Amino acid sequence: MSFNLPLLLSKNDLFCPLFALSIAMDITITTPALLFPAISVLFLAYSNRFLAIASRIREQHNLFNKTQSPVAKKQIDSLRLRIRFIVAMQVLGVVGIICCTLAMGLIFYGLQYLGNLTFGFSMVFIVLSLLASISELLLSTKALNIELEDMEAHSS
Template sequence: MINLTTPALLFPATSLLLLAYTNRFLVLAQLIRNLQNQGQNDERGLVIRQILNLRKRIVLTRYMQALGVSSFIMCAISMYLIFVDCNRWAEVFFGISLMLLVASLLVSLWEIMISTRAIEITLEDMAQKLEKRGILVE
């Protein structure tokens, strides 16, 4: 049996998670703006490869945020149900809240894996440029 403080424990964690997701979204927006400037220069090959990567990351960030917000809402409903003495339903909604939070974290992990690929693409491009100049030899 859960009491009112059990779902309340999730509020700070979920709030911080949503803040982190918002920061990720803002970083992606900044990357896209920077990429737009690069696309006007001579780095179009790199830009094309990064665009595909960024599109996936934006979609995943949207899902992360939606799952996180849904978890937050289910947690709030769970607290309300405890308040009106519907403990069985409160447990169900709290369980759903936890599952949504875990799903959000798994999507976040997926997005992190894709973002590391973006770094690899940039490093490959930098290495190719240095090799052309004779600076980097593997």
């Protein structure tokens, strides 16, 4: 017996694509659990970025106090923005893993629809975290270019 998915939905359900997705998608409790190893590696990378930025801020602080360099000022502004991105990456990742854990609990207690929906939200938060990571990476590249331009200006 096959079901025609559009016939299962009422016209009100057409406004909720997540509902249609939850009917078409059947996940088990192990599906969200698959994300835990990936998320732990992701947080390790995020923590390393944060520690590297903290070290760089201390260096720039000392340089700025000694020289009052405009390049150091540009770097400080860049570092401030990078910290915001790293915090956003971590917060979005934490919310993603909380939703993932909640999805496992909901599926365990037989609330498949809510579990699917929550798992979908966890994926959205993790993707947003990764997008913030890309933004921070691009900003990091700009900061390196500032340093390279300063080195070129002093070598000429």
